[in-house]
Amino acid sequence: MIKNNGKKWWVPYLWLLPSIILISVFVVFPILIVFRLSFSEISKAGVVGGFAGFKNYIDAVHLPAFRTVMINTFWWVISVVGLSTLLGFIIAMVMNQKFRGRKIARSILIFPWATSLVIQASVWNYIIKYEYGSLNSVLLNLGIIKNAINWRSSYQIEFIWECAVGIFVTIPFVTFCVLSGLQSIDESLYESARVDGAGFWNRLFSITLPLVRPSLSVSTVLNIIYVFNSFPIIYTMTKGAPANKTDTMITYLYMLNFYDRKKGPANALSVIGFLILCLCSGIYMITVMRKEDEA
């Protein structure tokens, strides 16, 4: 054991203790409970019985909505993380330019992220409401449309709206991550590139992108986790209706547990979701970090 500067070896652990306790109580312990429950028989009222083996997992995979929900979850994560990263990156590039009112623009940008998701989703619900939604009344008053449009005419469109709201609230996070990366890039790099005759795209791909990659990686991994686990937007806007066609895994397992009272399969799905997340973020981290090491 190395003693640094005569300090006791346990001092760092003492400072870590509060975090360790918090994480154990609110993260590790519940995860262990869910793992245990997913292998137990659970009654409709929630009474935990004996060991059930993989029965809950088999039941979960055979649920009629399972396929739809997995496909929805895939598109939800891909579209929200992908598009918010792309748009967030572009906005960050703009925000990095010097212009009047830049500070105000930056503070406005953080609003969607600072507001609670339930409020966001409810507000969007009102915006796109057919009967007295503000989108319709604005368009009607401007004379752009003659009759109110039903913005939620099918479940596919409703799901697209949910993704759009997801993207809208995720953009600020990406923007600020990227912006912090952009600001750390030395301006002289661009200047010398310009002198060497590099155009906008050249500078983007040869200087900007490689140098903001660490920030982008962090924001992407965190976003995959946040978006996959995001509950409020879908629950507030459609509750998965009609018939789970707009559910993602998280809202579906909630409905399964507390509405359908299929508690065993719901716990099994939670574990499946956890493992998928571990896998996705694991693969992403490993590939990105390997590239960074190579770079």
Add this chain to the structure above:
Amino acid sequence: MRKATAILLSTALFSTALCGAALPAFAEDGDITLDVIICQYGPNTNEWFLGSGMDGTNFVDKFEAENPGIKLNLDVVSWNDVYTEVDTRIANNNAPDILNIDVFANYANEGLLLPVSDYCPEELLGDFFPSFIDQSVIDDTVWAVPDLASARALFYNVDMFEEVGIEVPTTWAELEDACQAIIDFYDGEVYPWGIDMTTDEGQAAFAYYTWGNGGGFVDENGEWAVNSAENAEAINYALGLVEKGYTNPNPATQTRYDLQDMFAAGKLAMIIAPNQLPTYVADKGGDINMATANIPANEGKSSSSVGVMDRVMAFKDDSAPDQDARNEAIGKFLSFFYDPENYVGWVSMEGFLPAVNSAVEALVEADPSFEAWLEVLGGCQFYPTAKAEWDQVKQGVIAAEQNALTGADIQAELDALQEQLAG
């Protein structure tokens, strides 16, 4: 270092385990503490039970003053959270002593509840409307008592009906004619008819139409019969209304509250709603001249109102040192709650209908409109909540309706559900 981490982690886990265990209620010697969960019916519930909404005092203080030796640990929980809370408490072996909720069959079937006869004084048990008590019986045992009820009826906008010059529809055919007349008159600005097939209450829509067509959740023997031809015909009729544009456009996501808002704003002409609708509309600032009528039924079939009732039940607690004293305390809680002096205030506060005879007189005296509703309540049908598969049926018919809204064949959907129930 690893060892230290392990020690820290295990200490943390151990302390968590301790926190998770049920903390016994600290009471004075001989005192009995009852854990009570009450659902939040509206903004007044909390005030009445815990604040100062009961003539300056509250239920808990008044009860404890009148019943020395019994303490109440009473929580008012929102309807959104109550299932989660109760399930979690049951899973942690920490069920409440007294629970106010709508469902009871799962708890009874799993042996978690005390039979009502164990704790409810006989005089009080005889005071409940018998048709209500019948809804809480499994295997000839009463497992819960009703705390209040509400009844559904057709509400219509009288001014609109006069303007258009139509009569209140009583049959499905008349309903379609009325809808068409309203559409023509207002040029589509007003929805004639409201349908809620959401996850919130799609089972109510199922009841409104199937009961009005001689069908329903169960057959005459009380066996599940969700896929009867009458049911499929009824739901197809409702889907037809949506298709013809007579209803709100998104029945799968527009809840009854959305519809009530539209009705209050004068954008919806007819709605099937509970007896509290006038209060709701007034609270929303709406000024609608409304009247009630029977829910329209198919030609030659009888109309049937939908009754919704919530319940109070007591959980077993094998760890209680003196079971008789505990039962007696629960009985005292009920006697106090249903005492007309307290109960009338409770029921009328949120505009509900009573569940006991002794409250009727005082309620009618305070508000004569109650009388008509009590009559409606007398002819109500209830959801078959005493059957163990009710959760599955409720979610099943909602999913069937929602699938049918997106183009699936309702008969096939209901057949599949019936097959699941049989299997």
